[in-house]
Structures are given as structure tokens and as C-alpha cells.
Amino acid sequence: GENVEQHPSTLSVQEGDSAVIKCTYSDSASNYFPWYKQELGKRPQLIIDIRSNVGEKKDQRIAVTLNKTAKHFSLHITETQPEDSAVYFCAAWDSNYQLIWGAGTKLIIKP
Amino acid sequence: EADIYQTPRYLVIGTGKKITLECSQTMGHDKMYWYQQDPGMELHLIHYSYGVNSTEKGDLSSESTVSRIRTEHFPLTLESARPSHTSQYLCASTEGRGYTFGSGTRLTVV
Numbered sequence: 001g002e003n004v005e006q007h008p009s010t011l012s013v014q015e016g017d018s019a020v021i022k023c024t025y026s027d028s029a030s031n032y033f034p035w036y037k038q039e040l041g042k043r044p045q046l047i048i049d050i051r052s053n054v055g056e057k058k059d060q061r062i063a064v065t066l067n068k069t070a071k072h073f074s075l076h077i078t079e080t081q082p083e084d085s086a087v088y089f090c091a092a093w094d095s096n097y098q099l100i101w102g103a104g105t106k107l108i109i110k111p
Numbered sequence: 112e113a114d115i116y117q118t119p120r121y122l123v124i125g126t127g128k129k130i131t132l133e134c135s136q137t138m139g140h141d142k143m144y145w146y147q148q149d150p151g152m153e154l155h156l157i158h159y160s161y162g163v164n165s166t167e168k169g170d171l172s173s174e175s176t177v178s179r180i181r182t183e184h185f186p187l188t189l190e191s192a193r194p195s196h197t198s199q200y201l202c203a204s205t206e207g208r209g210y211t212f213g214s215g216t217r218l219t220v221v
Contacts, residue, residue, distance in 0.1 A: 032208045038151070043201065043212040087151045093208050097142060097161060101154045 002027040002094040006102025023090035032093035117213035134202035143185040
């Protein structure tokens with residue numbers, strides 16, 4: 001079955017700098033890769049996703065890139081702001097009709 | 112408003128009690144999932160369902176059961192609560208691939 005690894009577990013960046021979170025997956029048949037943001041005390045919410053027929057997708061300050069050959073995908077946040085502080089989860093869609101989750105990255109934005 | 116609802120939001124119970132956590136969605140989604148999550152930590156799959164009368168066990172399914180008699184309703188029952196069950200329980204649903212999560216039930220077993 002699918003296995004997803006996520007790095008780093010904690011990322012601290014200066015406000016205004018960029019943040020990059022990386023994930024690798026094991027099943028070459030996976031074709032959908034979402035990213036979720038979970039603020040303290042709240043539910044995880046989808047912020048961006050990418051399908052395997054696309055290499056990059058952008059939404060304002062957030063972008064996701066996918067390298068199918070290397071089986072890894074990354075979340076890029078530019079011009080970070082205090083409200084970007086949260087735990088971010090990557091996931092890959094498994095052939096058993098469920099998402100397989102990374103372990104999460106705690107993003108800390110330093111003022 | 113179409114969403115997924117969990118009740119109660121907070122629950123404190125004694126060891127050995129039987130409890131049911133409620134999850135309902137108004138989006139008509141076939142696939143539903145239960146996760147256990149300590150604050151800010153990994154999501155652990157407990158049970159899932161692909162539709163009415165379909166239930167499967169996840170990695171963390173021991174000591175709990177689920178039922179799916181109606182599309183919109185997917186309750187989770189802990190037969191005998193223990194302090195190790197203290198955690199947050201999240202319900203999710205999807206019709207395609209992106210999940211919608213409920214707000215969670217924060218359970219404390221004393």
C-alpha cells in the first residue's frame with residue numbers, strides 16, 4: 001500500500017521569507033495529492049491540491065509542485081505571514097479509496 | 112449549509128463507560144472516515160465506510176465499532192472507555208478525493 005513521508009517535522013521561518021515542505025510517496029499509481037492546513041484547535045482544511053497530470057499549481061502565495069518520476073511533491077509558501085502558522089499535512093490518494101497522510105509539519109512564523 | 116457535523120464537541124467521562132460519538136454530513140458523500148488525533152500530531156485512521164452497510168477497520172480500530180445505516184450518519188462507539196482513549200476524534204467525508212473534516216470531539220477519560 002501507499003506510504004507517505006513528510007519533512008521537516010518543524011519549520012521555523014522569519015516573517016516574509018519562504019517556506020518549503022516536502023513529501024515523498026511510494027505508490028506510482030497515486031494520482032491525487034492534497035495539502036491541508038490545521039490551525040490550533042481547528043479542523044484540517046484543504047488549501048491546495050494537485051493531480052498527477054500537472055507538474056505545478058499556484059494559488060496566490062501558495063504553490064505545489066509534483067515530480068512523478070521521483071515520487072515527491074512539495075508545498076511552497078511565499079511571503080509568509082503570522083496567519084500561516086499552523087500544522088500542514090500532505091497526503092496521497094490510495095488505490096483503496098482513501099488518503100494516506102504524512103506525519104505533519106509544524107510551521108512557525110517568527111516576527 | 113452543506114457540511115459535516117460532530118457532537119459533542121467536548122466530553123469528559125469515567126473509565127469503563129460506553130460512549131457514542133456522532134457524525135453527520137449533509138453533502139450526500141458515500142465515503143466517510145474516523146480519525147484519532149492528538150493536538151497537532153499525526154492522523155490515525157480508526158474506521159472507514161464506502162457507503163451504506165459498508166464498514167472497514169483502520170490501523171487503530173480496536174475497542175471501537177462503527178455503523179453506517181444511513182448515508183449521512185456514521186457514529187463511532189467506544190465500548191469501554193480508558194484513559195488511553197483521551198484524544199481528539201475527527202470525522203471526514205468525501206465524494207471524490209478531497210476530504211471535508213468535522214470540527215471534532217475532544218474526549219477526556221478520567
